[in-house]
Amino acid sequence: MSFAESAAGYPTRLAAVLDGHLPPADEPPRDLHRAMRYATLDGGKRLRALLVYATAEALERPAERVDAAAAAVELIHAYSLVHDDLPAMDDDDLRRGKPSCHKAFGEATAILAGDALQTLAFRILARDEAAGDPAQRLRQVELLAEAAGSRGMAGGQAIDLAAAGRALSLDEVETMHRRKTGALIRASVLMPCHAGPAPETSRLAALERYAECLGLAFQIQDDILDESGDPAAMGKSRGADAARGKPTYTSMVGLDTARARARDLYREARDALAPFGAAAGGLHWLARRIVDRED
Incomplete structure (x- = not known):
């Protein structure tokens, strides 16, 4: 079975894992638990979780060894989107084609939902014995914490907020991107390395x-789509970064150069997988899907 075929089943598998860990919607405090499930279970491409499963395949490890890692990275991603959409951050009303969490449940509940999703991610890793022995699980926790903290996503968001209305160099924009987005992708790929030998x-x-x-x-590619993508396909507004005066890759080098840079990075990513041969088919497939995506 090709990864393109198995990829269709992984989101269903992940949804079952997440559903088993998330509090039931009817368990008090109901609004908080409903908000957590709303932000996590309904929609999303699950690319980070797919990277977890594809890396496990490249390492010839069974999916059950990385279910916890896949769930944890998706919970961290969901929490980051909930908080990024808040008025104090990016102030986005639409996410995944539906109202952002704070529009559906209010700002206070959205903040708490993000907090609770983040802590749940680490609880899952700490408790799931299938993920590996305690030392291996601790390394996964460390990788995920690094990705979410001030040297990763939170730091990238801080740079992004501070950059509004002022000029950054191209190196600074790449640093922001590597932290805000790249850090969790890195964790998604490296965590399965510590779910076995x-x-x-x-x-x-x-x-x-x-x-x-x-x-x-x-x-x-996100910056390219923010400027040229179809809002209906993306499930979010177009041109939001430009409206806030934030520097983006496309605003600095133009669409054509940005597209060329994305393609060069895709080739570098593909070439890096040479030691894995055919076992890395899923990682190859995901790299092309990420660079070619239109949403």
């Missing part, structure tokens, strides 16, 4: 290079 150093370095290239390519 550690891969040899050269293979670990190859996966890290793949993740770094793909993370930057992903955000460049």
